[in-house]
Amino acid sequence: MHQFEEELTCFICYSLFEDPRVLPCSHTFCRSCLEGVIQLSSNFSIWRPLRVPLKCPNCRSVVEIPASGTEVLPINFALKAIIEKYRLEDRADDVATCSEHYRQPLNVYCLLDKKLVCGHCLTIGKHNGHPIDDLHSAYLKEKESSGKILEQLTDKHWSNVCLLIEKLKEQKSQCESVVQDDKKVVVQYFKKLSETLEHKKQVLLAALDEINRQILEEYEPHIEKLKKIREEQLELMSLNTSIQKEESPLVFLEKVDNVHQRIKALKEKELPDVKAVEIYPRIGHLLKDVWSKTEIGQINKIPTPKIKLIPKRKLHSKSSEKERGKSKELLQAASSVALTLIFIVIAVIAMLSFHKPILLAAVESVPNYISDFLLLVYQDFCTCWQSTVDAVCHQFHVLAELLGGIVPF
Incomplete structure (x- = not known):
């Protein structure tokens, strides 16, 4: 009857009818819902008439309710009976029913399969001919045997399960301890390896810094000497330009002679013998040919190369x-x-x-x-x-x- 539930619902409260009453317009509502509507309408009146006008919530037509209230309105007995039957069937749906036979209650206990079955299961179903018992007797018997179930759950087998759990926990703890120790070893190993690599890096950088110092010693004096020659050359050029503006012959000849002497001395200065040099060995070749082919554990034994400046x-x-x-x-x-x-x-x-x-x-x-x-x-x-x-x-x-x-x- 679930498909008729909407017809059994009050239009005001949207619940199943409670004490359904019929208005003169033939529409039915809960008595309490009608009293609520009348009470709401009476709040706007300063006096109470012999008959209370009421607009039907369904058809909106105006009907008159006696002054004595909704108690005198007729009861919809047919609808009330239908609702009562509907509620009884709805409560019957709460009883466990058979999954194989529609709406058949599970009221018999099959002793062979240890499960609840319906009457159809015993007569035409797969439990036909099985030993049975009623629900109450089966309940009492199984309740008495609950002590045996407890014994089955506390016998030696379950003791072994507990011992096995403890043993597995111990083995798990040992394995986790081994993993933690290995983690420490990994951290220490790579820390030492990184320290070794850092040391080697600093040694190689120091060697390159040393060769850079040698490069400065090789080239910087020559560069400074040539800079001084260049500065003196520029100075003489500037001096010569200023002498050309001199109008006194005596002063001009004296200054020109001085410039000639300085130019002669400057040209006689010996220029540095620049010898091209190159760096050997190259660190890039060393890293490629030796380091990349050396085992990690042997890196600390690789000797530091002696980098030199050799004639190119x-x-x-x-x-x-x-x-x-x-x-x-x-x-x-x-x-x-x-x-x-x-x-x-x-x-x-x-x-x-x-x-x-x-x-x-x-x-x-x-x-x-x-x-x-x-x-x-x-x-x-x-x-x-x-x-x-x-x-x-x-x-x-x-x-x-x-x-x-x-x-x-």
């Missing part, structure tokens, strides 16, 4: 036959050394690639101090190899210049 190699356009002969000999020697080293490296790599297990076993058997020594040797080899490559490139430049001077292109 020059390519002369014209050379004597003797110099050309020496250059050819040096080029041949450097080429022979380079080819020999390249052949040795290729041979070693090929041998190690075919005997990788032997290589691994040999590396594992080498003591730490020998591995450290080999690391230093490797670093020196890289430095020497870079020097050799630079020398070979230089000789190729010399050879190209010599060929350019002999054979015109």
Whole structure:
């Protein structure tokens, strides 16, 4: 009857009718709702008539209510009966019903499946033929057996569960402790590594600062000396310009002679011999060739390079036959050394690639101090190899210049 609930609702309070009364216009309202409307209308009148006019809230027509009030209005008994039946059915809906059989109450207990069923389940359903019991008897029996349920929940099995929980908590705590210890190790390791890297950085920067100081010592005196010569030159130019304005022959000749003497002395001053220099080794090459190929744990053992200023190699356009002969000999020697080293490296790599297990076993058997020594040797080899490559490139430049001077292109 839920689809008729709107027809059973009062138009004023929007609830189910309570003591429904019918107005002369045939519309029905709750008695209490009508009294509220009449009371509201009476507040605007200074006297109470024998019949109270009332506008119907539904059809808006004016009807007269006796002075005795809504008690004399007829009761809508049919509507009242329908509402009572509706409320009874609504309360019946609160009773548990079978999910398989519509609106059938669950009032029987199946002893086999240990669940509540309806009458249809026992007669035509899947519980047909199962032993049953009524709800009250099943309730009493299960209540008596509740002590056994408690025993099942406190036996040895549950004791083992509690012990297992404690054991797992202990193992969890141990694992968490290990993780915390490893975190401390990681923090300490990278702190030490960062300190080592910072120290190496400061050492390299200090070496670069030192070479920068040497550059200043090399160039600054010459620059200052040439600046003074340039300043004296500008001074003489200015002096000469002012002398040209002198009108006295005697004064002019004296000043001109002084200018000539100063110019002669200035031109006789020896200019500094500027020799181009270059920085060796380059830190960029060191970081690329040595640092990037070194294990992290061996970084602190990398020696600090000695950075120096060396004469820059020059390519002369014209050379004597003797110099050309020496250059050819040096080029041949450097080429022979380079080819020999390249052949040795290729041979070693090929041998190690075919005997990788032997290589691994040999590396594992080498003591730490020998591995450290080999690391230093490797670093020196890289430095020497870079020097050799630079020398070979230089000789190729010399050879190209010599060929350019002999054979015109």
